[in-house]
Amino acid sequence: MKARKSLWAGLTALILSASLLGGCGSSSNNEPAASNGNTADTGGSSAKPVTITLMMSGTKAPDGQDFVLDILPKLVKEKFPNVTLETSKYPDEQYITSVRTKLAAGQGPDIFLVFPRNASLAVNDMAKAGFTADLSDLTFLDNISTGAKEDMAYEGKQYAIPSGMDMLGVYYNQELFKQAGITEQPKDWPSFLEACQKLKDAGITPIVLGDKDPFFIQFGMYQIAANTVYPDDKEFDTKLQTGETSLTDPKWVKTVSMFKELYDKGYVIKNSLGLGSAQAAQNFIDGKAAMVFDGTWDYPTLTAKGASEFTRGFFALPANDAGKPTYIAAATSAGYAVNAKSENMDVAKEILNYWYDGQSDLFKEWVKSNTSISVYKDVPLNHELFKPVFDDYNNNGNSVYFPNQMWMTGVAEEMEAKFANIIGGQKTTPEEVTAAMDKKYKELAKSKK
């Protein structure tokens, strides 16, 4: 009997402690809701308080106020006192994984960043899966250039707002070019190789690349591909999806071979596999190499003050044959989409309408913080350096997107790993590189179905 009693006592204690724990949980759940109510009251608005969540990828601005983390929530609060905007930034890979998981669990953020076309977490996939809402009724869409809008549309409907455009190109050191006796900016592949040879003969390292960060390999490869794979066959990647063509196509082999040529002839800095992107940039701004392949987004890094003072120039890598136009590798940058399952979709759209209205303080702050080239009507080009290439882009329209925007994630990584073999002197042939890319593409396509 006594034994029974203590058993019960034990059980009761256990249940009690369990319910205590439960109590903790629910009370802490209540708190944020209550404080939300308070903030709305002080705002003096009669509308009911709403919390909107926004997620994006990237890192916090190194100095001063970060647009997404600091300025955006403040300005939204000023305009819509009942709305609390909670913003968060994640590093790229974690971002993709966490947004996907949240969306799959039905707890996605109200507004989130998606990528153009067909990459991971890109418009096509998200719209097809019904995760992003149709934004065609937003008021400001007419102010955005058509090409950029198309990259963020699926089956004719707008699913995300393009926030700009990025180009790949060659940043070069004008003084070193003069020193080597290069009078004219190279216009095609033979003259580019000639310029490299002149630099090399003058004892200057022609090109520095940060191949220790494998993604750096894409900066050269995509610019060449824009001139070899796509000019005669704009639908290459669509054919790739249907299986009509493959990445082992001679045009891709040619692309890899041309890039390999730069390494074989010693135009790229020795030991590039030991340099990361930051170290490559340092080499360039210190005047130790004449050129670096990089994107417009790296403008701040590559124009920072280094050990040497010199004038920068920027051109698209002329991987074209003589007499043909140079194609620019240019692509729409990631932009915001609205969660199709958001309970506050109207509020989210209202915020976007205010954000991109072309005149509000919020819009001006956004333009100031945007590192991409604007695709918004009447917003001037952010950096003079890009003007020649940007004018060429606007006037001739010879541009090709980054191929990995049409690949599953993993193909570009395979290309990088295999091409690193070539850089490292592992006797890998361009054919083997494209074969590996093709194999990975098919493997991923299979697992995606």
Add this chain to the structure above:
Amino acid sequence: MNRTVMKKTMYFFAIPALVFYLIFWIFPILKLFQYSVTDYNGFSTDFNYIGLDNFKDLFASGTLGTSLWHTILYTVISVGLGNLIGLGLALMLNMNIRGKGFYRSISYIPTLFSAIVVGFIWSYVYMPDTGMITTLLSKIGFNTENINFLGNYSTALYSIIFVEIWKNIGTTMIIFLAGLQTVPKDLLEAGEIDGCGPWRLLRNIKLPLLATSVTINITLSLINGLKAFDFPFIMTSGGPGTSTNTLIFSIYKMAFTEQMFGKASALGILSFLFIMVITGIFVLNMNKREVSA
């Protein structure tokens, strides 16, 4: 109150912990077995069961082979060298030298930094042309043009292993040092009276009594080496090419970059089995060698 009943009641208090353990630890591991036979991509809820295709692909593609080989190299070298150097350091720091405490502290410092910090520092040490090592070498007149530790296929893996050893040497050393304190003075004195030189003292008295520390150290560094991930991830991203892809790094890449969770789970299970078997063999073997004073 009856003591035995009291004891039984106590078991109920283990239930919450047990439930958490089962839900957050055992259940996910079992899930891994389920995912390994699917084409699950990590987020979509509809996936297909594809039998043993994942395992077949792994064996056919060569990823398993290369990353397994790198892992084995990584482990063997870091266990072997790490313990030898650790033991050497411990023996030296156990001698009666001036500033013993200072030396003990500085040899333990690398362990205190996180892998990220260590990896970052060493990336700069290894950097070609302007890195610390190349700068030093060129100051004393060597031609450093072709020195590229992390960017060269034949040196990248070894350069990383060296950092691993450098970082973990402190722990190994401390455990050996603690072990050395337990070696009874009278045994050593008896040995000396019987005419043992320093080498025989080490070989026949200190080492057998250190067997427990050896077991701990080898097991710890073995597990550390087999699950090597931090330094390949931080210092080389598995590169150049795939020359520093270890098992765990390959799993990470497969799951989070290529979004093939199913296949990554399969690789996870294979490495789980591999690590378990190797660790098991070692621990069982070494337990037999332990003696007590």
